[in-house]
Amino acid sequence: MERVLSKIAEVTSDPYAYVAGLKERKNKKIIGCFPMHVPEEVVHAADLIPVVIWRGNEPVTWGHAHVPPYDCGITRSFVDDAVRGKLGFMDGFVFHIRQCLQAGEFPFIMERHFKPAYQKVLYLPAIYPGDPTRDFALKELESFKTSLEDFTGKMISDDSLKKSIEIYNKNRGLMERVYEIRRAKPEILKAKEVMQIVWSGMLMPKEDHNELLTELIKRMEEKSVKAQRERIKVILVGCLCQTLQFDILDLIEDLGMIVPDDDLYIGSRYFANPVNLNGNPLKALVDRYLTKSPLCPTKGVWDIHWGDEAIKKMRDNDAKGIISVRVKYCPPHTCYYPDFRSKMVEEGVPEVMIEMEHEIISLEGVKTRLQSFAETIGGV
Amino acid sequence: MDVKYKINRLQTTNEIRPLVDKHWADLRTAKERGELVAWASGPSFIFAYAMGMKCHFMAGYAAYCGGIGAGEEVLKVAEMAGDLPETCSYHRLHMGMGEAVARGIPINPQAILPMPDLMVAGRLCPEMSHYAEGLHRRFGVRVLPIDLPGPYSMEDLPRIREFVYRQFKEVVIPTFEEVCGKPFDYDRMSEILRVLKEVAILRNKCWEFFKDKPSRWTLWDYGVSIAPVFYLMGNPAGVTYYEKLLRELQERREKGIPAIAPDGEKYRLYWDGWLPWAFLGKFMRKFIPNGAVVLCGRYPWEFFPHPELIDPEHPVESWADLYYGMESHLTYSFSPKGTINLIGELIKDYSLDGLIMFSSKTCRVMNLAQPEVMDVLDKKYGIPGVIVEGDMIDSAMISDAQIETRLQAIFEMIDSRRR
Numbered sequence: 001m002e003r004v005l006s007k008i009a010e011v012t013s014d015p016y017a018y019v020a021g022l023k024e025r026k027n028k029k030i031i032g033c034f035p036m037h038v039p040e041e042v043v044h045a046a047d048l049i050p051v052v053i054w055r056g057n058e059p060v061t062w063g064h065a066h067v068p069p070y071d072c073g074i075t076r077s078f079v080d081d082a083v084r085g086k087l088g089f090m091d092g093f094v095f096h097i098r099q100c101l102q103a104g105e106f107p108f109i110m111e112r113h114f115k116p117a118y119q120k121v122l123y124l125p126a127i128y129p130g131d132p133t134r135d136f137a138l139k140e141l142e143s144f145k146t147s148l149e150d151f152t153g154k155m156i157s158d159d160s161l162k163k164s165i166e167i168y169n170k171n172r173g174l175m176e177r178v179y180e181i182r183r184a185k186p187e188i189l190k191a192k193e194v195m196q197i198v199w200s201g202m203l204m205p206k207e208d209h210n211e212l213l214t215e216l217i218k219r220m221e222e223k224s225v226k227a228q229r230e231r232i233k234v235i236l237v238g239c240l241c242q243t244l245q246f247d248i249l250d251l252i253e254d255l256g257m258i259v260p261d262d263d264l265y266i267g268s269r270y271f272a273n274p275v276n277l278n279g280n281p282l283k284a285l286v287d288r289y290l291t292k293s294p295l296c297p298t299k300g301v302w303d304i305h306w307g308d309e310a311i312k313k314m315r316d317n318d319a320k321g322i323i324s325v326r327v328k329y330c331p332p333h334t335c336y337y338p339d340f341r342s343k344m345v346e347e348g349v350p351e352v353m354i355e356m357e358h359e360i361i362s363l364e365g366v367k368t369r370l371q372s373f374a375e376t377i378g379g380v
Numbered sequence: 381m382d383v384k385y386k387i388n389r390l391q392t393t394n395e396i397r398p399l400v401d402k403h404w405a406d407l408r409t410a411k412e413r414g415e416l417v418a419w420a421s422g423p424s425f426i427f428a429y430a431m432g433m434k435c436h437f438m439a440g441y442a443a444y445c446g447g448i449g450a451g452e453e454v455l456k457v458a459e460m461a462g463d464l465p466e467t468c469s470y471h472r473l474h475m476g477m478g479e480a481v482a483r484g485i486p487i488n489p490q491a492i493l494p495m496p497d498l499m500v501a502g503r504l505c506p507e508m509s510h511y512a513e514g515l516h517r518r519f520g521v522r523v524l525p526i527d528l529p530g531p532y533s534m535e536d537l538p539r540i541r542e543f544v545y546r547q548f549k550e551v552v553i554p555t556f557e558e559v560c561g562k563p564f565d566y567d568r569m570s571e572i573l574r575v576l577k578e579v580a581i582l583r584n585k586c587w588e589f590f591k592d593k594p595s596r597w598t599l600w601d602y603g604v605s606i607a608p609v610f611y612l613m614g615n616p617a618g619v620t621y622y623e624k625l626l627r628e629l630q631e632r633r634e635k636g637i638p639a640i641a642p643d644g645e646k647y648r649l650y651w652d653g654w655l656p657w658a659f660l661g662k663f664m665r666k667f668i669p670n671g672a673v674v675l676c677g678r679y680p681w682e683f684f685p686h687p688e689l690i691d692p693e694h695p696v697e698s699w700a701d702l703y704y705g706m707e708s709h710l711t712y713s714f715s716p717k718g719t720i721n722l723i724g725e726l727i728k729d730y731s732l733d734g735l736i737m738f739s740s741k742t743c744r745v746m747n748l749a750q751p752e753v754m755d756v757l758d759k760k761y762g763i764p765g766v767i768v769e770g771d772m773i774d775s776a777m778i779s780d781a782q783i784e785t786r787l788q789a790i791f792e793m794i795d796s797r798r799r
Contacts, residue, residue, distance in 0.1 A: 066751055070741050098527075101506060101507070108717065109749060112756075123536070126506075126525065129551060300506075301513075305517070331468065332510065334464050334466055
């Protein structure tokens with residue numbers, strides 16, 4: 001188990017070196033897919049390597065000349081990486097610019113300063129009633145597929161797309177199994193390690209990740225851990241698009257809490273909902289995108305409540321409270337949060353919100369909030 | 381010796397306030413008369429008007445609140461209800477008003493609106509959806525959502541146009557028919573467009589006076605005159621207003637009266653982004669002593685700059701074409717490429733000296749790639765620009781010192797290039 005976790009940590013500790021090396025090893029082009037809704041399977045079926053774009057590991061410097069300081073961490077960090085030339089190993093990008101206004105910053109900046117060999121702008125629709133939504137989503141994916149065919153000069157057959165979907169579905173199933181074991185034995189992995197496992201899957205070819213997960217699951221199943229009943233179970237919610245700082249995850253555990261499950265993008269949201277393989281594969285990808293749960297505030301869903309989903313997850317895991325992680329300057333989450341909070345109050349669910357910025361100035365404020373939350377729900 | 385600049389106020393613009401007041405007062409009292417009420421974001425209120433509903437318009441309401449000085453108190457109610465300060469201030473304003481109504485919190489009575497029978501959420505920007513979602517979750521408002529993607533490239537227009545048109549035909553119109561209990565009134569929509577076309581043609585004639593050197597009026601004068609070409613569309617009073625405005629501008633030209641005394645402007649400026657509705661006076665007081673006049677801008681130019689393309693005979697098709705057609709494509713000016721094209725034209729047509737890129741801290745829809753746009757235009761036309769940060773209505777986001785420093789910088793850049 002340690003060997004697998006160490007391999008995973010190696011990938012995520014320096015994603016730049018890893019992806020650059022991957023390109024050389026596989027001799028394939030790398031396509032950066034901006035989180036959270038780009039169907040990577042289509043890129044995979046074009047015999048390219050899709051990689052989910054990540055929030056960088058350095059403070060923003062040159063990027064300040066291109067995007068305002070009131071854009072979120074991943075927006076500023078990604079632009080910073082691009083204009084500083086740190087992403088030279090990427091051959092192209094896919095941006096779904098309708099999930100959030102800030103994603104609209106990227107295509108023009110990339111065209112001007114990066115000049116990618118391939119760039120695709122997607123306009124996946126909000127999940128609104130009526131046939132036009134589904135039809136338009138399908139046209140978007142058809143246009144996406146065509147753009148990749150034009151780029152590679154090779155057609156993407158339904159069969160190859162189905163094969164890619166199969167590989168991705170397998171990954172989703174394996175990730176689900178990791179989470180299942182974690183739910184039963186939450187002490188088996190640290191929250192940081194779980195995030196690294198999910199994140200590494202966004203960087204690695206899914207075939208390679210599947211191999212690692214298979215081995216990891218075997219070890220996890222074999223390993224017995226001592227239950228730490230004094231620890232208080234909490235569910236993490238939010239943190240759309242980007243990794244949560246590992247320091248914060250460690251802090252949560254240092255304060256006597258433990259995370260048996262989550263509702264994070266770099267967490268359970270990423271691998272939720274396998275694609276139905278019957279029939280037209282593009283239509284199946286549309287169906288997955290148009291699935292309302294887990295609720296994503298970027299998709300225009302309001303007939304189910306994010307708070308209800310989080311509370312269910314908390315109760316299913318016998319957890320005592322919810323920690324909302326809100327990325328500073330994330331409009332979809334920020335607009336939703338007051339209603340999420342109201343739901344927690346209505347249902348009597350202990351909940352605390354911590355705000356996360358790309359550049360952590362001090363962890364003390366976060367620590368104070370989390371410490372008082374832990375005490376409130378019966379911890380240290 | 382320093383020139384003492386002073387604004388020459390237009391008389392006609394005094395007549396806009398009663399028109400706007402009446403619009404909002406009619407809306408406030410609509411339910412008392414048994415009329416149906418809609419709220420709208422994006423260009424969707426025309427469908428409500430066509431059905432005889434009284435309808436609000438998101439940005440128009442925000443501008444009105446800002447104009448009557450009610451913004452601050454309504455924003456405070458939103459904050460009290462849990463809305464976070466970095467949320468779009470238009471969003472917070474609506475949440476605050478809804479909370480004030482629901483909880484009976486006293487606010488300026490002119491800022492209060494009846495809760496709608498239907499909320500038409502045109503999702504030009506995702507936040508226009510978020511606020512409709514919030515209104516539904518908090519107050520049970522029925523929402524009719526429409527996705528209105530802004531195109532990044534011209535080549536994307538045809539498929540987006542088809543998507544939007546189909547939503548109008550297959551979702552929007554049937555929903556209005558259901559809510560109002562009658563067939564959709566295409567004739568009324570045509571009539572609204574006919575009046576709009578007439579008003580916009582007159583407005584374009586007024587725009588010609590921005591080209592005069594010195595200019596005969598300022599963008600702020602036009603800013604307060606926008607309602608007749610948007611949320612007051614279909615109201616014949618708009619024709620009367622713009623006819624009168626045109627006469628006054630013609631008279632100014634004949635008499636040689638500039639927008640600012642004694643002899644007109646020293647700096648001719650472009651304004652990017654939203655107009656700062658609650659701070660128009662504040663900015664004016666910073667421009668005028670420096671001899672600066674703002675003449676045109678992207679937002680005020682999005683209201684049908686090509687009225688000849690309005691086709692009242694085919695109202696629904698025309699409405700889709702105005703925003704997404706290959707000729708009109710109003711939504712394209714939200715994209716950086718469209719912005720560059722538009723500003724490039726304005727620089728040439730209006731002999732501009734500099735660009736002020738107003739960057740809203742809470743609404744990013746017009747901020748996209750502003751530094752890039754500024755850089756491209758500087759390189760292409762040699763016109764300098766500065767970014768001024770602020771907000772449309774939230775004074776917590778406005779810093780006098782920052783604004784003054786940036787304005788000083790643009791004036792100095794223009795001066796140095798002139799030398």
